[in-house]
Amino acid sequence: MIERIARAVRRLAGSGGSPPEEGGGERSGRPVQGLVLYHFTSCPFCVRVRVATSRLGIDLPMKDIRADPEARAELIEGGGSKQVPCLRIEEAEGGVRWLYESGDIVRYLEQRYA
Numbered sequence: 001m002i003e004r005i006a007r008a009v010r011r012l013a014g015s016g017g018s019p020p021e022e023g024g025g026e027r028s029g030r031p032v033q034g035l036v037l038y039h040f041t042s043c044p045f046c047v048r049v050r051v052a053t054s055r056l057g058i059d060l061p062m063k064d065i066r067a068d069p070e071a072r073a074e075l076i077e078g079g080g081s082k083q084v085p086c087l088r089i090e091e092a093e094g095g096v097r098w099l100y101e102s103g104d105i106v107r108y109l110e111q112r113y114a
């Protein structure tokens with residue numbers, strides 16, 4: 001129980017989620033496929049999304065664009081803007097969608113995982 005609370009606190013503080021490239025690491029919820037959240041720790045809109053992932057009990061892979069310059073470059077090149085949060089979605093049909101706006105990201109996650 002205490003470990004579960006500690007994991008939730010770490011997630012909300014910005015260090016939660018699985019490192020997308022590593023596949024291992026600490027798991028705190030249901031794994032999800034084909035999604036990566038681009039974020040940074042102190043961004044309040046990113047906190048809003050991380051709170052939603054915690055509430056939904058999903059282990060959303062995350063990339064911190066302030067800690068990882070390659071992730072920042074991927075976001076700008078793929079999504080077209082450095083704004084965070086941004087959810088990279090691999091579509092079932094094979095394409096990739098970059099979803100900006102915390103409200104839209106939370107709605108998308110709720111529709112898929114609530």
Ligand SMILES: N[C@@H](CCC(=O)N[C@@H](CS)C(=O)NCC(=O)O)C(=O)O
Nearest residue numbers: 043044045082083084085101102103
């Ligand atoms: N309306 C957006 C606001 C997001 C936003 O302002 N994010 C800031 C960080 S807290 C940002 O990325 N600013 C840099 C930029 O917009 O290029 C949302 O709800 O997601």
